[in-house]
Amino acid sequence: MSARYFYDCEFxxxxxxxxxxxxxxxxxxxxxxxxxxxxxxxxxxxxxxxxAEHVIPNLVLDEGHAKPHAQIADEVADFLRAVPGEIExxxxxxxYDHVALAQLWGTMMDLPQGIPMYTHDxxxxxxxxGVKPWELPRQDEGEHNALADARHLRDCYDAVQRIRxxxxxxxxxA
Numbered sequence: 001m002s003a004r005y006f007y008d009c010e011f012x013x014x015x016x017x018x019x020x021x022x023x024x025x026x027x028x029x030x031x032x033x034x035x036x037x038x039x040x041x042x043x044x045x046x047x048x049x050x051x052a053e054h055v056i057p058n059l060v061l062d063e064g065h066a067k068p069h070a071q072i073a074d075e076v077a078d079f080l081r082a083v084p085g086e087i088e089x090x091x092x093x094x095x096y097d098h099v100a101l102a103q104l105w106g107t108m109m110d111l112p113q114g115i116p117m118y119t120h121d122x123x124x125x126x127x128x129x130g131v132k133p134w135e136l137p138r139q140d141e142g143e144h145n146a147l148a149d150a151r152h153l154r155d156c157y158d159a160v161q162r163i164r165x166x167x168x169x170x171x172x173x174a
Contacts, residue, residue, distance in 0.1 A: 002088045004028040005088065013096060020069070020100045026147070077104075092123060095121075131163055
């Protein structure tokens with residue numbers, strides 16, 4: 001049995017570094033996690049036009065979400081390992097998200113026990129199944145908020161599974 005997690009990271013990247021700004025995770029059992037990395041280089045993030053316009057205004061700064069990097073690393077490890085069994089990670093265009101996640105603990109070799117060295121990618125699943133973007137639910141609000149994006153990812157994953165199942169019942173090959 002596995003526990004499925006849908007996650008999104010907002011980050012500043014410049015071709016040399018990926019600096020985690022926030023992370024949102026939604027578990028398939030309904031649990032959620034959200035944190036803003038107070039250890040990030042916020043001066044650089046505010047200077048980045050896209051981040052300043054689209055990401056930073058969507059951060060949720062209440063409810064104790066602002067935390068240092070080390071605390072986020074501990075909490076994410078605990079959150080992901082709270083349910084026994086294998087961990088299945090999902091992201092959308094998740095290559096950089098996985099690097100940002102892994103860097104919570106250092107290098108890939110430093111991942112805590114049980115946390116996978118890879119993330120399943122929704123976009124690859126869409127391509128594999130021939131699902132078109134217009135077949136997925138729209139995200140009407142919260143875009144570029146890591147938790148809202150993770151929730152939307154879960155909803156899209158669920159829609160893809162329904163589409164796949166319907167096609168299989170109709171005799172199409174998945």
